[in-house]
Amino acid sequence: MTGTAEGLPAYAVDCTAGADGSIAFAVTVTGPTGLVLKRRNSGDLVRLALTEASDGAWSAVLEAGAELGEGRWDVFTEGGPAGEQRVEPGLRDLRHLIGRTPGPAATTVAARVPYRTAEGKLALRGWSRSPHAEAGDLTVRDSALTVRGQLYGAETGVDAVIEARLRGAPGQVHREPVLTGGGGAFSCTLPYGPLAGGDGDDPRFWDLWLRPAGAADSGRGVRISRILDDLAGRKSVFVYPGSPCGGADRGATATPYYTVDNDLSVRIDPGEH
Structure with a gap:
Protein backbone atom coordinates (compact mmCIF):
# COMPACT_ATOMS: atom_id res chain seq x y z
CA MET A 1 0.00 0.00 0.00
CA THR A 2 1.33 3.44 -0.94
CA GLY A 3 0.09 6.99 -0.55
CA THR A 4 -1.71 9.19 -3.08
CA ALA A 5 -1.48 12.90 -3.62
CA GLU A 6 -4.70 13.32 -1.61
CA GLY A 7 -3.27 11.39 1.34
CA LEU A 8 -5.51 8.39 0.78
CA PRO A 9 -3.97 4.90 0.58
CA ALA A 10 -3.28 3.46 -2.89
CA TYR A 11 -3.58 -0.31 -2.91
CA ALA A 12 -1.33 -2.62 -4.90
CA VAL A 13 -3.17 -5.70 -6.16
CA ASP A 14 -1.45 -8.95 -7.21
CA CYS A 15 -2.86 -10.95 -10.14
CA THR A 16 -2.54 -14.60 -11.13
CA ALA A 17 -3.94 -15.52 -14.54
CA GLY A 18 -5.20 -19.07 -15.01
CA ALA A 19 -4.99 -21.11 -18.19
CA ASP A 20 -8.80 -21.41 -18.15
CA GLY A 21 -9.25 -17.62 -18.39
CA SER A 22 -9.81 -16.97 -14.68
CA ILE A 23 -7.89 -14.27 -12.79
CA ALA A 24 -7.18 -14.37 -9.05
CA PHE A 25 -6.62 -11.03 -7.30
CA ALA A 26 -4.92 -10.57 -3.92
CA VAL A 27 -4.78 -7.47 -1.68
CA THR A 28 -2.26 -7.88 1.13
CA VAL A 29 -3.75 -5.25 3.48
CA THR A 30 -7.07 -4.88 5.25
CA GLY A 31 -9.33 -2.10 4.06
CA PRO A 32 -11.22 -2.57 0.80
CA THR A 33 -14.24 -4.85 0.83
CA GLY A 34 -14.26 -5.56 -2.87
CA LEU A 35 -12.92 -4.81 -6.32
CA VAL A 36 -14.81 -3.19 -9.17
CA LEU A 37 -13.91 -3.68 -12.84
CA LYS A 38 -15.12 -0.89 -15.13
CA ARG A 39 -15.03 -1.11 -18.90
CA ARG A 40 -13.87 2.09 -20.54
CA ASN A 41 -16.30 4.09 -22.65
CA SER A 42 -19.27 2.15 -21.36
CA GLY A 43 -21.36 1.73 -18.23
CA ASP A 44 -20.36 -1.92 -17.81
CA LEU A 45 -18.97 -3.00 -14.47
CA VAL A 46 -18.25 -6.21 -12.58
CA ARG A 47 -18.06 -6.38 -8.77
CA LEU A 48 -15.87 -8.93 -6.97
CA ALA A 49 -16.13 -9.43 -3.20
CA LEU A 50 -12.87 -9.76 -1.27
CA THR A 51 -12.63 -12.63 1.21
CA GLU A 52 -9.91 -13.25 3.76
CA ALA A 53 -7.58 -16.16 3.01
CA SER A 54 -5.75 -18.32 5.54
CA ASP A 55 -2.53 -16.31 5.09
CA GLY A 56 -4.28 -13.07 6.00
CA ALA A 57 -4.43 -11.74 2.44
CA TRP A 58 -7.71 -10.67 0.92
CA SER A 59 -8.59 -12.31 -2.38
CA ALA A 60 -11.17 -12.27 -5.17
CA VAL A 61 -11.55 -14.34 -8.32
CA LEU A 62 -12.85 -13.41 -11.73
CA GLU A 63 -14.16 -16.78 -12.85
CA ALA A 64 -13.40 -18.12 -16.30
CA GLY A 65 -17.11 -18.19 -17.16
CA ALA A 66 -17.81 -14.62 -16.01
CA GLU A 67 -19.11 -12.33 -18.73
CA LEU A 68 -16.52 -9.71 -19.53
CA GLY A 69 -17.15 -7.76 -22.69
CA GLU A 70 -14.34 -7.02 -25.10
CA GLY A 71 -12.32 -3.95 -24.22
CA ARG A 72 -10.15 -2.44 -21.49
CA TRP A 73 -11.27 -2.74 -17.89
CA ASP A 74 -9.87 -0.51 -15.13
CA VAL A 75 -9.64 -1.99 -11.62
CA PHE A 76 -10.91 -0.07 -8.57
CA THR A 77 -11.18 -0.80 -4.86
CA GLU A 78 -14.54 -0.61 -3.16
CA GLY A 79 -15.17 0.16 0.52
CA GLY A 80 -12.50 0.89 3.12
CA PRO A 81 -11.18 4.33 4.11
CA ALA A 82 -10.33 5.31 0.52
CA GLY A 83 -13.67 4.27 -0.97
CA GLU A 84 -13.59 3.67 -4.69
CA GLN A 85 -10.27 4.40 -6.37
CA ARG A 86 -7.93 3.02 -9.00
CA VAL A 87 -5.45 0.39 -7.85
CA GLU A 88 -1.81 -0.13 -8.70
CA PRO A 89 -0.42 -3.38 -10.12
CA GLY A 90 1.49 -5.63 -7.74
CA LEU A 91 2.91 -8.96 -8.87
CA ARG A 92 1.44 -10.24 -12.14
CA ASP A 93 1.83 -13.98 -12.71
CA LEU A 94 0.95 -14.54 -16.37
CA ARG A 95 2.92 -17.73 -17.05
CA HIS A 96 -0.21 -19.82 -17.70
CA LEU A 97 -1.24 -17.54 -20.56
CA ILE A 98 1.79 -18.44 -22.67
CA GLY A 99 0.95 -21.14 -25.20
CA ARG A 100 -2.66 -21.34 -24.03
CA THR A 101 -4.80 -23.46 -26.37
CA PRO A 102 -8.60 -23.58 -26.16
CA GLY A 103 -10.25 -26.98 -26.30
CA PRO A 104 -11.28 -28.33 -29.72
CA ALA A 105 -14.96 -27.90 -28.85
CA ALA A 106 -14.61 -24.22 -27.86
CA THR A 107 -17.12 -22.04 -29.69
CA THR A 108 -16.08 -18.79 -27.97
CA VAL A 109 -12.50 -17.80 -27.18
CA ALA A 110 -12.16 -15.50 -24.17
CA ALA A 111 -8.85 -13.95 -23.16
CA ARG A 112 -8.05 -11.63 -20.23
CA VAL A 113 -4.60 -10.11 -19.69
CA PRO A 114 -3.78 -7.94 -16.63
CA TYR A 115 -1.42 -5.10 -17.49
CA ARG A 116 0.07 -1.86 -16.22
CA THR A 117 -1.32 1.26 -17.85
CA ALA A 118 0.78 4.23 -18.93
CA GLU A 119 -0.36 5.96 -15.73
CA GLY A 120 0.91 3.08 -13.59
CA LYS A 121 -2.54 1.63 -12.77
CA LEU A 122 -3.89 -1.91 -13.03
CA ALA A 123 -6.20 -2.79 -15.91
CA LEU A 124 -7.38 -5.87 -17.83
CA ARG A 125 -7.52 -6.25 -21.59
CA GLY A 126 -10.36 -8.59 -22.44
CA TRP A 127 -11.33 -10.26 -25.70
CA SER A 128 -14.34 -12.40 -26.53
CA ARG A 129 -14.39 -13.84 -30.05
CA SER A 130 -16.82 -16.35 -31.55
CA PRO A 131 -15.46 -17.74 -33.77
Whole structure:
Protein backbone atom coordinates (compact mmCIF):
# COMPACT_ATOMS: atom_id res chain seq x y z
CA MET A 1 0.00 0.00 0.00
CA THR A 2 1.33 3.44 -0.94
CA GLY A 3 0.09 6.99 -0.55
CA THR A 4 -1.71 9.19 -3.08
CA ALA A 5 -1.48 12.90 -3.62
CA GLU A 6 -4.70 13.32 -1.61
CA GLY A 7 -3.27 11.39 1.34
CA LEU A 8 -5.51 8.39 0.78
CA PRO A 9 -3.97 4.90 0.58
CA ALA A 10 -3.28 3.46 -2.89
CA TYR A 11 -3.58 -0.31 -2.91
CA ALA A 12 -1.33 -2.62 -4.90
CA VAL A 13 -3.17 -5.70 -6.16
CA ASP A 14 -1.45 -8.95 -7.21
CA CYS A 15 -2.86 -10.95 -10.14
CA THR A 16 -2.54 -14.60 -11.13
CA ALA A 17 -3.94 -15.52 -14.54
CA GLY A 18 -5.20 -19.07 -15.01
CA ALA A 19 -4.99 -21.11 -18.19
CA ASP A 20 -8.80 -21.41 -18.15
CA GLY A 21 -9.25 -17.62 -18.39
CA SER A 22 -9.81 -16.97 -14.68
CA ILE A 23 -7.89 -14.27 -12.79
CA ALA A 24 -7.18 -14.37 -9.05
CA PHE A 25 -6.62 -11.03 -7.30
CA ALA A 26 -4.92 -10.57 -3.92
CA VAL A 27 -4.78 -7.47 -1.68
CA THR A 28 -2.26 -7.88 1.13
CA VAL A 29 -3.75 -5.25 3.48
CA THR A 30 -7.07 -4.88 5.25
CA GLY A 31 -9.33 -2.10 4.06
CA PRO A 32 -11.22 -2.57 0.80
CA THR A 33 -14.24 -4.85 0.83
CA GLY A 34 -14.26 -5.56 -2.87
CA LEU A 35 -12.92 -4.81 -6.32
CA VAL A 36 -14.81 -3.19 -9.17
CA LEU A 37 -13.91 -3.68 -12.84
CA LYS A 38 -15.12 -0.89 -15.13
CA ARG A 39 -15.03 -1.11 -18.90
CA ARG A 40 -13.87 2.09 -20.54
CA ASN A 41 -16.30 4.09 -22.65
CA SER A 42 -19.27 2.15 -21.36
CA GLY A 43 -21.36 1.73 -18.23
CA ASP A 44 -20.36 -1.92 -17.81
CA LEU A 45 -18.97 -3.00 -14.47
CA VAL A 46 -18.25 -6.21 -12.58
CA ARG A 47 -18.06 -6.38 -8.77
CA LEU A 48 -15.87 -8.93 -6.97
CA ALA A 49 -16.13 -9.43 -3.20
CA LEU A 50 -12.87 -9.76 -1.27
CA THR A 51 -12.63 -12.63 1.21
CA GLU A 52 -9.91 -13.25 3.76
CA ALA A 53 -7.58 -16.16 3.01
CA SER A 54 -5.75 -18.32 5.54
CA ASP A 55 -2.53 -16.31 5.09
CA GLY A 56 -4.28 -13.07 6.00
CA ALA A 57 -4.43 -11.74 2.44
CA TRP A 58 -7.71 -10.67 0.92
CA SER A 59 -8.59 -12.31 -2.38
CA ALA A 60 -11.17 -12.27 -5.17
CA VAL A 61 -11.55 -14.34 -8.32
CA LEU A 62 -12.85 -13.41 -11.73
CA GLU A 63 -14.16 -16.78 -12.85
CA ALA A 64 -13.40 -18.12 -16.30
CA GLY A 65 -17.11 -18.19 -17.16
CA ALA A 66 -17.81 -14.62 -16.01
CA GLU A 67 -19.11 -12.33 -18.73
CA LEU A 68 -16.52 -9.71 -19.53
CA GLY A 69 -17.15 -7.76 -22.69
CA GLU A 70 -14.34 -7.02 -25.10
CA GLY A 71 -12.32 -3.95 -24.22
CA ARG A 72 -10.15 -2.44 -21.49
CA TRP A 73 -11.27 -2.74 -17.89
CA ASP A 74 -9.87 -0.51 -15.13
CA VAL A 75 -9.64 -1.99 -11.62
CA PHE A 76 -10.91 -0.07 -8.57
CA THR A 77 -11.18 -0.80 -4.86
CA GLU A 78 -14.54 -0.61 -3.16
CA GLY A 79 -15.17 0.16 0.52
CA GLY A 80 -12.50 0.89 3.12
CA PRO A 81 -11.18 4.33 4.11
CA ALA A 82 -10.33 5.31 0.52
CA GLY A 83 -13.67 4.27 -0.97
CA GLU A 84 -13.59 3.67 -4.69
CA GLN A 85 -10.27 4.40 -6.37
CA ARG A 86 -7.93 3.02 -9.00
CA VAL A 87 -5.45 0.39 -7.85
CA GLU A 88 -1.81 -0.13 -8.70
CA PRO A 89 -0.42 -3.38 -10.12
CA GLY A 90 1.49 -5.63 -7.74
CA LEU A 91 2.91 -8.96 -8.87
CA ARG A 92 1.44 -10.24 -12.14
CA ASP A 93 1.83 -13.98 -12.71
CA LEU A 94 0.95 -14.54 -16.37
CA ARG A 95 2.92 -17.73 -17.05
CA HIS A 96 -0.21 -19.82 -17.70
CA LEU A 97 -1.24 -17.54 -20.56
CA ILE A 98 1.79 -18.44 -22.67
CA GLY A 99 0.95 -21.14 -25.20
CA ARG A 100 -2.66 -21.34 -24.03
CA THR A 101 -4.80 -23.46 -26.37
CA PRO A 102 -8.60 -23.58 -26.16
CA GLY A 103 -10.25 -26.98 -26.30
CA PRO A 104 -11.28 -28.33 -29.72
CA ALA A 105 -14.96 -27.90 -28.85
CA ALA A 106 -14.61 -24.22 -27.86
CA THR A 107 -17.12 -22.04 -29.69
CA THR A 108 -16.08 -18.79 -27.97
CA VAL A 109 -12.50 -17.80 -27.18
CA ALA A 110 -12.16 -15.50 -24.17
CA ALA A 111 -8.85 -13.95 -23.16
CA ARG A 112 -8.05 -11.63 -20.23
CA VAL A 113 -4.60 -10.11 -19.69
CA PRO A 114 -3.78 -7.94 -16.63
CA TYR A 115 -1.42 -5.10 -17.49
CA ARG A 116 0.07 -1.86 -16.22
CA THR A 117 -1.32 1.26 -17.85
CA ALA A 118 0.78 4.23 -18.93
CA GLU A 119 -0.36 5.96 -15.73
CA GLY A 120 0.91 3.08 -13.59
CA LYS A 121 -2.54 1.63 -12.77
CA LEU A 122 -3.89 -1.91 -13.03
CA ALA A 123 -6.20 -2.79 -15.91
CA LEU A 124 -7.38 -5.87 -17.83
CA ARG A 125 -7.52 -6.25 -21.59
CA GLY A 126 -10.36 -8.59 -22.44
CA TRP A 127 -11.33 -10.26 -25.70
CA SER A 128 -14.34 -12.40 -26.53
CA ARG A 129 -14.39 -13.84 -30.05
CA SER A 130 -16.82 -16.35 -31.55
CA PRO A 131 -15.46 -17.74 -33.77
CA HIS A 132 -11.81 -16.74 -33.50
CA ALA A 133 -8.85 -16.93 -35.93
CA GLU A 134 -5.59 -16.96 -33.95
CA ALA A 135 -2.55 -15.78 -35.89
CA GLY A 136 0.54 -17.91 -35.47
CA ASP A 137 3.84 -17.60 -37.32
CA LEU A 138 4.20 -14.74 -39.80
CA THR A 139 6.77 -15.05 -42.59
CA VAL A 140 7.74 -11.76 -44.22
CA ARG A 141 9.26 -12.06 -47.68
CA ASP A 142 9.80 -9.58 -50.47
CA SER A 143 6.41 -8.66 -51.91
CA ALA A 144 4.36 -11.14 -49.80
CA LEU A 145 3.27 -12.14 -46.30
CA THR A 146 2.60 -15.73 -45.24
CA VAL A 147 0.21 -16.17 -42.31
CA ARG A 148 -0.28 -19.40 -40.39
CA GLY A 149 -2.98 -19.74 -37.79
CA GLN A 150 -5.74 -21.67 -36.07
CA LEU A 151 -9.49 -21.25 -36.39
CA TYR A 152 -11.68 -21.93 -33.33
CA GLY A 153 -15.45 -22.23 -33.27
CA ALA A 154 -15.97 -22.85 -37.00
CA GLU A 155 -14.82 -25.04 -39.87
CA THR A 156 -12.47 -23.58 -42.44
CA GLY A 157 -13.58 -25.77 -45.34
CA VAL A 158 -11.80 -26.34 -48.63
CA ASP A 159 -12.92 -23.04 -50.18
CA ALA A 160 -11.82 -20.76 -47.35
CA VAL A 161 -10.13 -17.47 -48.27
CA ILE A 162 -8.11 -14.80 -46.55
CA GLU A 163 -9.52 -11.37 -47.21
CA ALA A 164 -7.72 -8.02 -47.01
CA ARG A 165 -10.23 -5.20 -46.49
CA LEU A 166 -9.19 -1.62 -47.14
CA ARG A 167 -9.98 0.36 -44.00
CA GLY A 168 -12.43 3.18 -44.64
CA ALA A 169 -13.46 1.83 -48.05
CA PRO A 170 -16.30 -0.71 -47.64
CA GLY A 171 -16.39 -3.21 -50.47
CA GLN A 172 -12.77 -2.77 -51.53
CA VAL A 173 -11.22 -6.17 -50.81
CA HIS A 174 -8.60 -8.58 -52.07
CA ARG A 175 -8.92 -12.35 -51.55
CA GLU A 176 -6.42 -15.18 -51.63
CA PRO A 177 -7.08 -18.93 -51.19
CA VAL A 178 -6.30 -20.58 -47.88
CA LEU A 179 -4.58 -23.90 -47.35
CA THR A 180 -6.30 -25.84 -44.58
CA GLY A 181 -4.99 -28.50 -42.25
CA GLY A 182 -6.51 -30.70 -39.60
CA GLY A 183 -8.25 -29.27 -36.55
CA GLY A 184 -8.77 -25.76 -37.91
CA ALA A 185 -5.18 -25.04 -38.97
CA PHE A 186 -4.82 -22.67 -41.92
CA SER A 187 -2.15 -20.85 -43.90
CA CYS A 188 -2.10 -18.33 -46.72
CA THR A 189 0.35 -16.24 -48.69
CA LEU A 190 -0.85 -12.70 -49.34
CA PRO A 191 0.96 -10.83 -52.14
CA TYR A 192 1.45 -7.13 -51.50
CA GLY A 193 1.16 -6.00 -55.13
CA PRO A 194 -2.67 -6.02 -55.29
CA LEU A 195 -2.80 -3.92 -52.10
CA ALA A 196 -0.63 -1.14 -53.51
CA GLY A 197 -1.70 1.66 -55.77
CA GLY A 198 -4.53 4.11 -55.29
CA ASP A 199 -4.65 7.88 -55.24
CA GLY A 200 -2.98 10.16 -52.73
CA ASP A 201 0.16 10.09 -50.68
CA ASP A 202 -1.36 8.88 -47.41
CA PRO A 203 -0.76 5.36 -46.04
CA ARG A 204 -3.43 2.76 -46.73
CA PHE A 205 -4.40 0.15 -44.13
CA TRP A 206 -5.68 -3.33 -44.98
CA ASP A 207 -7.30 -5.40 -42.24
CA LEU A 208 -6.97 -9.19 -42.56
CA TRP A 209 -9.94 -11.52 -42.17
CA LEU A 210 -10.45 -15.25 -42.60
CA ARG A 211 -13.60 -16.26 -44.43
CA PRO A 212 -14.55 -19.91 -43.97
CA ALA A 213 -15.98 -21.87 -46.88
CA GLY A 214 -19.53 -20.79 -47.68
CA ALA A 215 -19.04 -17.32 -46.18
CA ALA A 216 -17.09 -15.66 -49.01
CA ASP A 217 -20.10 -13.81 -50.43
CA SER A 218 -22.27 -13.45 -47.33
CA GLY A 219 -20.56 -10.57 -45.53
CA ARG A 220 -19.31 -12.81 -42.76
CA GLY A 221 -15.71 -13.19 -41.71
CA VAL A 222 -13.41 -13.78 -38.75
CA ARG A 223 -10.85 -11.12 -37.86
CA ILE A 224 -7.32 -12.57 -37.70
CA SER A 225 -5.78 -11.66 -34.35
CA ARG A 226 -3.24 -12.78 -31.75
CA ILE A 227 -4.76 -12.87 -28.27
CA LEU A 228 -3.76 -16.22 -26.75
CA ASP A 229 -0.66 -15.17 -24.81
CA ASP A 230 0.45 -12.74 -22.11
CA LEU A 231 0.60 -9.53 -24.17
CA ALA A 232 -2.17 -6.98 -23.70
CA GLY A 233 -0.68 -4.94 -26.55
CA ARG A 234 1.47 -6.32 -29.36
CA LYS A 235 1.73 -3.25 -31.59
CA SER A 236 4.96 -1.85 -30.14
CA VAL A 237 6.42 -5.25 -29.19
CA PHE A 238 6.19 -7.20 -32.47
CA VAL A 239 7.62 -4.95 -35.17
CA TYR A 240 7.99 -6.41 -38.67
CA PRO A 241 10.15 -5.15 -41.54
CA GLY A 242 8.70 -3.34 -44.51
CA SER A 243 8.99 -4.88 -47.96
CA PRO A 244 8.65 -3.52 -51.50
CA CYS A 245 5.19 -4.16 -52.88
CA GLY A 246 6.08 -4.86 -56.48
CA GLY A 247 3.20 -4.74 -58.92
CA ALA A 248 2.06 -1.45 -60.42
CA ASP A 249 3.38 0.77 -57.62
CA ARG A 250 6.94 -0.45 -57.35
CA GLY A 251 7.95 2.35 -55.00
CA ALA A 252 5.38 1.38 -52.37
CA THR A 253 6.31 -0.41 -49.14
CA ALA A 254 4.16 -2.91 -47.21
CA THR A 255 4.50 -3.53 -43.47
CA PRO A 256 2.46 -6.09 -41.49
CA TYR A 257 1.59 -5.04 -37.96
CA TYR A 258 -0.73 -5.68 -35.04
CA THR A 259 -3.24 -2.97 -34.18
CA VAL A 260 -3.90 -1.65 -30.67
CA ASP A 261 -6.49 -4.45 -30.38
CA ASN A 262 -3.95 -7.16 -31.42
CA ASP A 263 -5.65 -7.58 -34.81
CA LEU A 264 -3.46 -8.27 -37.84
CA SER A 265 -3.24 -5.64 -40.60
CA VAL A 266 -0.94 -4.47 -43.39
CA ARG A 267 0.13 -0.85 -43.90
CA ILE A 268 0.96 0.34 -47.42
CA ASP A 269 3.13 3.43 -47.74
CA PRO A 270 2.96 4.75 -51.31
CA GLY A 271 6.07 5.44 -53.29
CA GLU A 272 7.05 8.77 -54.80
CA HIS A 273 4.99 9.83 -57.77
